[in-house]
Amino acid sequence: MNELRCKVLVIGGGPGGYVAAIRAGELGLDTVLVEDGQFGGACLHVGCIPSKAIIHAADAAHALTEPLALNAIGLTLTAPTLDFAKTIAWKDAIVARLATGVGALLKKAGVRSLRGRATIVDGKSAIAHADTGDQRIVCEHLVIATGSEPMALEALPFDGEDVLSSTEALALTEVPKTLAVVGAGYIGMELGMAFAKLGARVTIVEALPRILPLYDPELTQPVARRLADLGVKTLVEARALSFAKGALKVAGPDGSETTVAADKVLVAVGRRARTAGLGLEKLDLAMAGPFIRVDARSATSMRNVWAIGDVTGEPMLAHRAMAQGEMVAEIIAGARRAFDHRAIPSICFTDPEVVVVGLAPEAAKAAHGEILVGVFPFFANGRAMTLQDDEGFVRIVARADNHVVLGVHAVGAGVSELSAAFALALEMGARLEDVAGTIHAHPTLSEAFHESALKALGKPLHI
Numbered sequence: 001m002n003e004l005r006c007k008v009l010v011i012g013g014g015p016g017g018y019v020a021a022i023r024a025g026e027l028g029l030d031t032v033l034v035e036d037g038q039f040g041g042a043c044l045h046v047g048c049i050p051s052k053a054i055i056h057a058a059d060a061a062h063a064l065t066e067p068l069a070l071n072a073i074g075l076t077l078t079a080p081t082l083d084f085a086k087t088i089a090w091k092d093a094i095v096a097r098l099a100t101g102v103g104a105l106l107k108k109a110g111v112r113s114l115r116g117r118a119t120i121v122d123g124k125s126a127i128a129h130a131d132t133g134d135q136r137i138v139c140e141h142l143v144i145a146t147g148s149e150p151m152a153l154e155a156l157p158f159d160g161e162d163v164l165s166s167t168e169a170l171a172l173t174e175v176p177k178t179l180a181v182v183g184a185g186y187i188g189m190e191l192g193m194a195f196a197k198l199g200a201r202v203t204i205v206e207a208l209p210r211i212l213p214l215y216d217p218e219l220t221q222p223v224a225r226r227l228a229d230l231g232v233k234t235l236v237e238a239r240a241l242s243f244a245k246g247a248l249k250v251a252g253p254d255g256s257e258t259t260v261a262a263d264k265v266l267v268a269v270g271r272r273a274r275t276a277g278l279g280l281e282k283l284d285l286a287m288a289g290p291f292i293r294v295d296a297r298s299a300t301s302m303r304n305v306w307a308i309g310d311v312t313g314e315p316m317l318a319h320r321a322m323a324q325g326e327m328v329a330e331i332i333a334g335a336r337r338a339f340d341h342r343a344i345p346s347i348c349f350t351d352p353e354v355v356v357v358g359l360a361p362e363a364a365k366a367a368h369g370e371i372l373v374g375v376f377p378f379f380a381n382g383r384a385m386t387l388q389d390d391e392g393f394v395r396i397v398a399r400a401d402n403h404v405v406l407g408v409h410a411v412g413a414g415v416s417e418l419s420a421a422f423a424l425a426l427e428m429g430a431r432l433e434d435v436a437g438t439i440h441a442h443p444t445l446s447e448a449f450h451e452s453a454l455k456a457l458g459k460p461l462h463i
């Protein structure tokens with residue numbers, strides 16, 4: 001068997017792994033990256049990018065069918081038609097373009113990339129099973145970045161036809177007439193809303209008492225209202241039991257059974273670490289449940305074995321994986337770094353969008369005692385009105401004693417783009433006075449952030 005020697009071996013070319021490899025290459029470390037599928041991982045091929053492309057297409061299609069909103073700005077249209085196969089081809093072209101870009105960046109950084117499944121032999125070597133034959137790779141540092149995969153329900157195994165994971169739902173070439181979404185976390189909600197806007201009759205089935213259960217109810221109420229406007233039926237405290245011939249059987253909170261019409265069922269109940277067949281048992285790693293346990297440096301319990309991204313558990317987000325990947329490469333190159341979880345934005349690209357950075361009021365109170373909270377609604381924001389969407393608000397949470405910002409949250413159209421300002425405030429240790437003293441451009445949605453800080457300081461201007 002061929003043997004390849006390197007300083008850093010990265011297994012998995014998703015956002016965690018490819019960023020780790022690029023940074024390691026840029027820092028002059030001899031780096032090999034092994035990827036089983038395609039560079040870019042779940043995020044680029046079956047996650048962040050394809051879902052946001054479909055959400056954009058759904059928003060565009062839906063905007064043309066909202067006569068009240070269109071009439072208000074003087075537009076009348078005849079009914080549009082949608083060629084969904086073309087939508088999917090457009091989405092695939094974006095993915096292909098970005099994937100080519102990742103390949104070029106790896107090459108530019110001097111990374112040796114191999115396509116094939118890697119199995120770990122020990123903490124210093126692995127075998128890549130490539131089309132061209134097996135290759136043994138010996139390294140000084142092993143970075144595990146194998147990501148995650150959709151979790152099935154025992155009662156509803158994926159069949160690739162009707163019971164789908166998000167991966168297959170994002171590849172449908174026809175909009176189903178009826179769709180049941182099992183699981184009202186962010187993936188189920190984003191895709192469920194998008195398919196409703198594309199014309200599917202959607203039912204959401206959630207075991208907990210409300211949608212987006214990991215977000216606080218104040219933030220999710222506008223999303224629930226929009227769901228109702230879109231005609232999406234939501235069954236909470238409900239359990240999906242079985243599926244046959246276009247019908248999903250569901251048990252309600254009292255145990256009574258109902259049937260939901262569903263040409264397709266999207267099961268979005270979570271993702272699990274992708275470690276099957278990796279050879280993890282060859283290492284003596286401490287685990288955190290099904291995930292690899294890491295410390296603040298993303299170091300595992302074995303020296304010079306690192307793990308990053310979804311394989312290390314929540315929050316399973318592409319930007320967290322990338323930040324860990326960049327950090328690990330720099331640590332291997334000799335830098336002193338540690339990961340700070342305080343300012344990781346989490347976004348639901350629902351309608352309206354939801355952004356959470358840092359601590360919610362309850363958690364802030366529990367951790368820091370007395371707090372200040374400022375909420376500014378978009379109905380008092382001129383830009384939101386001109387965009388015909390003034391639902392939602394920005395909320396800032398700060399310590400009462402020194403005014404240091406602990407969290408910023410928002411719900412509203414387009415608030416995902418405000419997340420950078422929120423994260424920066426937390427990352428820089430901003431106080432309310434820093435946000436209040438920053439000149440925010442007018443008219444923009446970001447003025448709601450400014451005003452939330454003014455409000456927390458007891459001196460609002462526009463409300």
Ligand SMILES: Cc1cc2nc3c(=O)[nH]c(=O)nc-3n(C[C@H](O)[C@H](O)[C@H](O)COP(=O)(O)OP(=O)(O)OC[C@H]3O[C@@H](n4cnc5c(N)ncnc54)[C@H](O)[C@@H]3O)c2cc1C
Nearest residue numbers: 012014015016036041042043047118147309310316317318
């Ligand atoms: C529908 C959907 C929407 C999402 N939207 C967002 C979003 O808007 N924002 C966000 O931040 N996150 C989003 N995510 C989550 C995001 O995709 C993940 O957090 C991110 O991809 C994790 O990156 P990773 O590098 O850890 O793993 P992955 O992206 O899962 O990449 C791991 C890679 O490792 C490869 N691999 C696995 N085992 C082996 C092996 N043995 N040998 C070689 N290669 C191997 C896989 O083929 C894969 O390419 C979404 C996910 C889904 C499913």
